[in-house]
Amino acid sequence: MAKTMTLNICHLYPDLMDTYGDKGNTVTFQKRCxxxxxxxxxxxxxxxxxxxxxxxxxxFFGGGQDKAQTIVGxxxxxxxxxxxxxxxxxxxLLSICGGYQxxxxxxxxxxxxxxxGIGLFDAFTVGSDERMIQNLLVEINSELEQDIKDSYQTTDxxxxxxxxxxxxxxxxxxxxGKNVQPLGRVIxxxxxxxxxxxxxxxxxxxxxxxxxxxxxxxxxxxxxxxxVKSLERRYGKVKLKPxxxxxxxxxxxxxxxxxxxxx
Amino acid sequence: xDFKLFLATLAGKILAFVIGVFGGxxxxxxxxxxxxxxxxxxxxxxxxIPQGSIIISGTNGKTTTARLTYDILSIKYQVIHNRxxxxxxRGIASTMITNCSIFGKLKFDLALWEVDEATLPEAINxxxxxxxxxxxxxRDQLDRYGEVDSTRVKWQKALRTLPKNTTLILNCxxxxxxxxxKSFAGKKIFFGVSDSKVRLPAVATVADVKHCLVxxxxxxxxxxxxxxxxxxxxxxxxFKRPIPSISATNIIFKPDFSTSISLNLGNQTSTVNYPxxxxxxxxxxxxxxxxxxxxxxxxxxVIEKIKKFSTAFGRFQKTTIxxxxxxxxxxxxxxxxxxxxxxxxNLSKVNLLIILNDKIADGRDxxxxxxxxxxxxxxxxxxxxxxxxxxxxxxxxxKYAGFKLSKNNVYKEVNYSILNAxxxxxTKDTLIILPTYTALLDVQKTLSRAGEKVxxxxxx
Numbered sequence: 001m002a003k004t005m006t007l008n009i010c011h012l013y014p015d016l017m018d019t020y021g022d023k024g025n026t027v028t029f030q031k032r033c034x035x036x037x038x039x040x041x042x043x044x045x046x047x048x049x050x051x052x053x054x055x056x057x058x059x060f061f062g063g064g065q066d067k068a069q070t071i072v073g074x075x076x077x078x079x080x081x082x083x084x085x086x087x088x089x090x091x092x093l094l095s096i097c098g099g100y101q102x103x104x105x106x107x108x109x110x111x112x113x114x115x116x117g118i119g120l121f122d123a124f125t126v127g128s129d130e131r132m133i134q135n136l137l138v139e140i141n142s143e144l145e146q147d148i149k150d151s152y153q154t155t156d157x158x159x160x161x162x163x164x165x166x167x168x169x170x171x172x173x174x175x176x177g178k179n180v181q182p183l184g185r186v187i188x189x190x191x192x193x194x195x196x197x198x199x200x201x202x203x204x205x206x207x208x209x210x211x212x213x214x215x216x217x218x219x220x221x222x223x224x225x226x227x228v229k230s231l232e233r234r235y236g237k238v239k240l241k242p243x244x245x246x247x248x249x250x251x252x253x254x255x256x257x258x259x260x261x262x263x
Numbered sequence: 264x265d266f267k268l269f270l271a272t273l274a275g276k277i278l279a280f281v282i283g284v285f286g287g288x289x290x291x292x293x294x295x296x297x298x299x300x301x302x303x304x305x306x307x308x309x310x311x312i313p314q315g316s317i318i319i320s321g322t323n324g325k326t327t328t329a330r331l332t333y334d335i336l337s338i339k340y341q342v343i344h345n346r347x348x349x350x351x352x353r354g355i356a357s358t359m360i361t362n363c364s365i366f367g368k369l370k371f372d373l374a375l376w377e378v379d380e381a382t383l384p385e386a387i388n389x390x391x392x393x394x395x396x397x398x399x400x401x402r403d404q405l406d407r408y409g410e411v412d413s414t415r416v417k418w419q420k421a422l423r424t425l426p427k428n429t430t431l432i433l434n435c436x437x438x439x440x441x442x443x444x445k446s447f448a449g450k451k452i453f454f455g456v457s458d459s460k461v462r463l464p465a466v467a468t469v470a471d472v473k474h475c476l477v478x479x480x481x482x483x484x485x486x487x488x489x490x491x492x493x494x495x496x497x498x499x500x501x502f503k504r505p506i507p508s509i510s511a512t513n514i515i516f517k518p519d520f521s522t523s524i525s526l527n528l529g530n531q532t533s534t535v536n537y538p539x540x541x542x543x544x545x546x547x548x549x550x551x552x553x554x555x556x557x558x559x560x561x562x563x564x565v566i567e568k569i570k571k572f573s574t575a576f577g578r579f580q581k582t583t584i585x586x587x588x589x590x591x592x593x594x595x596x597x598x599x600x601x602x603x604x605x606x607x608x609n610l611s612k613v614n615l616l617i618i619l620n621d622k623i624a625d626g627r628d629x630x631x632x633x634x635x636x637x638x639x640x641x642x643x644x645x646x647x648x649x650x651x652x653x654x655x656x657x658x659x660x661x662k663y664a665g666f667k668l669s670k671n672n673v674y675k676e677v678n679y680s681i682l683n684a685x686x687x688x689x690t691k692d693t694l695i696i697l698p699t700y701t702a703l704l705d706v707q708k709t710l711s712r713a714g715e716k717v718x719x720x721x722x723x
Contacts, residue, residue, distance in 0.1 A: 016473070021628075021631050024660070071479065212628065213630055214633045217659050217663060247658050251653075254656070
């Protein structure tokens with residue numbers, strides 16, 4: 001076999017955007033790489049630290065408190081060009097909730113204040129009085145479905161679903177523009193706006209969504225898809241070594257059971 | 264006669280009686296109905312209490328602090344306290360219904376109310392507190408409470424309405440609490456831990472306050488004791504940790520889960536040993552002491568009471584079944600759970616049963632287990648068992664924390680999980696049970712059925 005593959009991960013603003021238990025995503029990404037002998041290096045990049053010296057394969061950007069989001073929003077403008085270039089060159093990015101909102105064009109608060117985003121996603125968010133707080137079950141965008149099935153390898157589970165399960169907690173309503181695809185269709189929950197049944201956004205290999213939970217641990221097919229996409233830029237199409245994901249799928253299913261019982 | 268008040272009291276008492284007859288545990292219902300009939304029920308009765316009310320609130324420790332404060336104050340005062348009741352306004356109303364005459368008369372010197380963080384502004388408007396004790400604010404059940412910042416903003420608004428003869432008792436180590444002094448012009452008493460280190464293993468922090476709440480510059484921590492609690496100052500404005508008038512130093516955590524501290528009050532210092540574990544209980548002890556001292560109880564009496572205190576049910580509880588010791592610690596949010604894990608990781612060998620539920624009282628979002636540093640236990644654990652509604656989320660968390668675990672140790676039934684875990688231990692082993700709130704109630708049932716040899720059992 002060829003020499004060890006390496007991935008460079010960038011955790012964006014881990015000190016500020018760390019409120020909603022999204023940490024499980026980077027933990028899962030790393031572990032699932034290491035269990036397959038893929039070397040992972042993680043860099044934490046926060047306010048005042050430039051991205052320009054690095055070439056990352058995967059970026060993670062989680063959710064934080066509103067106040068932190070304001071601080072991050074200002075700093076993010078300085079990272080805008082780098083992130084755009086990286087994503088246009090095939091780098092993979094996962095953003096959740098607050099991170100997802102800051103990568104859009106803008107966030108308009110309830111009081112009418114505009115917090116500028118970086119417009120990576122052709123979308124915007126408007127603050128509302130409606131609290132969208134519940135388990136969220138999403139059917140993945142059909143264009144991604146086959147890709148996910150192809151990249152997911154497991155020892156003992158035949159992939160019967162590419163659905164994503166998580167927990168949403170937001171009052172901002174997100175509306176997508178023309179140059180972006182939704183990540184999927186809402187089966188249960190509110191999703192982007194609670195109005196159009198869409199959830200999340202996809203632009204190239206950049207993904208945004210409202211799925212906490214953490215998302216990747218109990219959606220191992222999506223975790224592996226992100227790993228495959230991250231490897232692709234450096235190493236071409238890689239077939240991942242299968243893992244035993246029994247507990248992952250039991251957690252996935254039990255979370256769905258809770259979704260179905262919610263009113 | 265106030266007919267509305269009479270009707271509310273009567274309806275509440277009848278409902279409480281009916282619930283009592285049928286053995287229900289719904290302590291909030293009588294209060295809820297009384298408040299529907301007379302929305303001013305609590306405020307009317309509060310005005311009858313000559314020494315006024317004390318409110319205790321915060322994310323972690325309010326039940327333990329309130330109970331300890333009650334124990335101490337009861338030496339001198341007749342205190343009404345929502346010990347059994349819920350900590351929402353309806354729980355306060357229920358407690359009043361139980362304790363008042365049919366005409367809505369209360370005969371107490373003083374009221375002591377444990378109050379839910381989200382209820383604090385409403386409670387202030389209804390009980391006219393003379394003293395408010397604020398312990399801490401941590402991320403907790405974000406699906407219920409929202410963000411720490413937004414809770415604090417609501418508190419600040421409420422505190423601005425207080426009359427100047429109110430006293431605030433504040434944790435000076437939590438910058439999110441000490442900042443509240445700026446919202447209030449009256450008397451303030453600060454308590455805190457003045458040791459710059461605690462001898463417990465470090466955990467990955469879940470700090471909710473990293474920036475100055477005045478000018479937004481990054482805070483400098485010369486000591487970080489737990490999450491964002493510590494000794495801090497702002498590098499660009501004058502915001503810094505206030506100097507506490509009551510503090511703890513020389514902290515020693517003992518293997519039998521008791522603690523020794525020097526309790527410092529002005530230039531007086533006393534060594535106190537008490538049977539509660541962990542850093543978080545030091546804050547509870549300090550808050551209760553500060554409150555009691557402010558109500559004229561002398562230091563020696565306060566210390567006597569602290570020494571003998573046994574904690575609120577399930578917060579920390581020792582039981583013995585078939586020669587196996589069981590230790591139960593309630594877990595409910597990352598900051599609290601991390602402190603519990605730090606205590607446990609002091610042991611050389613750990614047998615663990617974690618019970619994770621996601622009912623409303625637990626928080627329906629289980630994401631918080633990913634913010635909790637289970638990794639620090641991975642090399643200490645001999646046996647790990649898991650139960651609860653979201654047991655597979657918990658199993659997954661431990662898998663990614665590097666635990667070796669078998670699906671056979673994951674149980675649907677809480678009762679079965681406890682008995683089975685006990686069976687797999689050898690005698691003299693200790694089983695540590697970590698339930699979330701609603702799971703704790705299931706644990707209680709099992710323990711009360713199985714526990715003939717209960718060494719420490721405190722009924723609610």
